[in-house]
Amino acid sequence: MLTKENTPRKKQIEEIATVLFKERGYGASSMRDLASAVGIEAASIYSHIKSKEEILQNICFRLANQFLTSLEEVENQGLRPEEKLRHAMIAHIGIITADLSASAVFWNEWKHMSDPYRGDFLLMKNDYERRFVSIIEDGIQNGVFTAGDSKITSQLLLSSLNGIHHWYKPTSSRANEDFASQITETLLSGVLNTETKY
Amino acid sequence: MLTKENTPRKKQIEEIATVLFKERGYGASSMRDLASAVGIEAASIYSHIKSKEEILQNICFRLANQFLTSLEEVENQGLRPEEKLRHAMIAHIGIITADLSASAVFWNEWKHMSDPYRGDFLLMKNDYERRFVSIIEDGIQNGVFTAGDSKITSQLLLSSLNGIHHWYKPTSSRANEDFASQITETLLSGVLNTETKY
DNA sequence: CCTACCGATCGGTAGG
DNA sequence: CCTACCGATCGGTAGG
Numbered sequence: 074m075l076t077k078e079n080t081p082r083k084k085q086i087e088e089i090a091t092v093l094f095k096e097r098g099y100g101a102s103s104m105r106d107l108a109s110a111v112g113i114e115a116a117s118i119y120s121h122i123k124s125k126e127e128i129l130q131n132i133c134f135r136l137a138n139q140f141l142t143s144l145e146e147v148e149n150q151g152l153r154p155e156e157k158l159r160h161a162m163i164a165h166i167g168i169i170t171a172d173l174s175a176s177a178v179f180w181n182e183w184k185h186m187s188d189p190y191r192g193d194f195l196l197m198k199n200d201y202e203r204r205f206v207s208i209i210e211d212g213i214q215n216g217v218f219t220a221g222d223s224k225i226t227s228q229l230l231l232s233s234l235n236g237i238h239h240w241y242k243p244t245s246s247r248a249n250e251d252f253a254s255q256i257t258e259t260l261l262s263g264v265l266n267t268e269t270k271y
Numbered sequence: 272m273l274t275k276e277n278t279p280r281k282k283q284i285e286e287i288a289t290v291l292f293k294e295r296g297y298g299a300s301s302m303r304d305l306a307s308a309v310g311i312e313a314a315s316i317y318s319h320i321k322s323k324e325e326i327l328q329n330i331c332f333r334l335a336n337q338f339l340t341s342l343e344e345v346e347n348q349g350l351r352p353e354e355k356l357r358h359a360m361i362a363h364i365g366i367i368t369a370d371l372s373a374s375a376v377f378w379n380e381w382k383h384m385s386d387p388y389r390g391d392f393l394l395m396k397n398d399y400e401r402r403f404v405s406i407i408e409d410g411i412q413n414g415v416f417t418a419g420d421s422k423i424t425s426q427l428l429l430s431s432l433n434g435i436h437h438w439y440k441p442t443s444s445r446a447n448e449d450f451a452s453q454i455t456e457t458l459l460s461g462v463l464n465t466e467t468k469y
Numbered sequence: 470c471c472t473a474c475c476g477a478t479c480g481g482t483a484g485g
Numbered sequence: 486c487c488t489a490c491c492g493a494t495c496g497g498t499a500g501g
Contacts, residue, residue, distance in 0.1 A: 101298030101383065104496060116497080117470045125496065181379060185299065221453065229454060232434030233427065240426040255419065256427060263457035267465070302480060314481080315486045323480065471501085478495070485487085 083121040086111055090128045095177040095238070099129055099185045129182060130190050136179035137197040139168050144204055154212030155265065159257055161208060165234050166253040170243055177238040205231060209264070219266045230260055281319040284309055288326045293375040293436070297327055297383045327380060328388050334377035335395040337366050342402055352410030353463065357455055359406060363432050364451040368441055375436040403429060407462070417464045428458055 089110050093102040104125055108115040122128055143164040147157060169176040183194055206227040212218035218226075234256070243249055287308045291300040302323055306313040320326055341362040345355060367374040381392055404425040410416035416424075432454070441447055 097382070098296050098298050098380075100296050103494075105494085114471060116472080116474095119497070120470065182296075184295070221457075225450070225453065226457065228438040229431065229457060232437050233431035235437075236430035236434045239430050239433075252423070255423065259419075259424065259427060259461035260458075262461040262463075263459070265460075301478075303478085312487060314483095314488080314490095317481070318486065473499090475498075476496105479493080480491105482491075483489090 086118060086121055087128055087131060091132055091172075091174045091178055094129065094132070094182055095174040099178070099182040126186060126190075129178070129186055132175050132178045133183045133186065133194055134190075134197075136168065136172075136175055137194060137201070140165065140201055141197060143168060144201060148204070153217070154208060154215050155217050155261075158208050158212060158218075158264070159261060161205065162230065162234065162257045162260065163253045165231075166237065166256060167249070169234065169237050170241065170249040170253065173238045173241065173243065176235070180235045180238070202227065202231065212264070217266055218264050219268075226264060230264070233260055284316060284319055285326055285329060289330055289370075289372045289376055292327065292330070292380055293372040297376070297380040324384060324388075327376070327384055330373050330376045331381045331384065331392055332388075332395075334366070334370075334373055335392060335399070338363065338399055339395060341366060342399060346402070346406075351415070352406060352413050353415050353459075356406050356410060356416075356462070357459060359403065360428065360432065360455045360458065361451045363429075364435065364454060365447075367432065367435050368439065368447040368451065371436045371439065371441065374433070378433045378436070400425065400429065410462070415464055416462050417466075424462060428462070431458055 086107070090102070090107050093107055093110065097106075104118055105115045108118050111118070144161055147160045147164055150157075150160070152160060183191070183198075186194060206223050209218060209223045209227050213220055213223060237256070241252065284305070288300070288305050291305055291308065295304075302316055303313045306316050309316070342359055345358045345362055348355075348358070350358065381389070381396075384392060404421050407416060407421045407425050411418055411421060435454070439450065
């Protein structure tokens with residue numbers, strides 16, 4: 074009972090901070106802004122979190138773990154390259170639409186972490202991107218994807234998906250699924266090799 | 272001769288600021304950082320520019336004007352929708368690859384402008400996006416683009432292009448042109464209606 | 470969770 | 486373009 078955590082308050086602080094970080098950027102969001110949005114004094118924030126950067130770390134690593142875990146699930150399903158890429162993209166969009174603010178912070182604000190967190194984060198980000206590239210390379214070798222620079226293709230797809238937070242306004246979770254499919258099929262058309270199909 | 276402007280110095284300050292704003296974000300870039308990168312004292316910056324925000328305004332409006340001017344040229348060529356969209360995309364990528372730092376600031380930091388600049392900027396940004404949507408709508412009516420939500424398609428295309436600064440490493444201007452073509456054709460495949468072609 | 474406060478740093482100005 | 490400096494605000498701590 075001595076160290077009973079006030080988890081709802083901590084979670085509330087992190088959620089409000091996420092929205093603030095997305096809208097104003099990490100550097101331009103002050104702890105006083107955050108505190109007044111929560112409804113307490115600035116100093117009281119520190120009863121629940123250690124530092125401003127800790128909030129950023131929690132957001133970035135939580136998302137990084139979600140992306141890596143969901144990709145691993147897709148990889149373990151033994152799908153052919155086309156289906157593997159399709160599922161990976163839909164899963165990626167699912168994580169983004171489930172929390173647009175967090176995914177915006179993940180994508181735009183990770184640079185503000187100090188080492189070693191920044192370095193650890195980059196390892197995870199690079200790992201994810203490499204595994205995306207290798208799905209595309211499998212598909213090229215397989216003949217199902219058009220030949221081309223697999224790294225450019227992969228970066229184009231991922232940055233297209235990661236830009237969704239800039240403009241997508243979520244409605245229902247059902248609409249989110251339709252949206253994920255439409256985006257995925259549109260982008261996938263550019264990768265699929267149509268020459269051998271006829 | 273009384274008000275002879277030291278334009279090279281001013282230009283140098285703005286170029287270095289652009290790189291700084293891209294790498295650290297506007298809020299996290301201090302005038303002291305900027306000054307020491309230029310090699311002068313912080314107070315001396317103000318001999319050449321009025322305020323920190325003025326630099327941001329110059330970057331954002333210069334890019335906005337470039338995007339709008341180049342789109343207008345494409346619109347005035349009397350092309351059919353497919354070619355119009357292709358040229359618009361290639362022109363858009365051309366502006367981005369010509370100055371990756373400025374286009375990153377344009378895309379990520381404009382929110383930090385105060386009114387009325389922010390509002391004026393948004394009008395230009397919305398105008399550009401609307402005109403992109405209407406090219407796509409023309410193509411859908413024409414049957415050359417697949418039916419679908421033209422706003423989603425437009426936002427997907429534009430945010431895909433605007434994300435290029437996150438990952439593209441420019442080499443030669445010739446390589447930039449090849450790159451622009453590859454990206455454009457990849458993204459265009461997802462929009463083109465292939466059903467009526469066979 | 471609050472009051473009171475710390476040293477550091479911020480954008481910017483005065484005056485030369 | 487510099488020295489010297491301003492008030493405001495920053496992230497964070499002490500002590501309760």
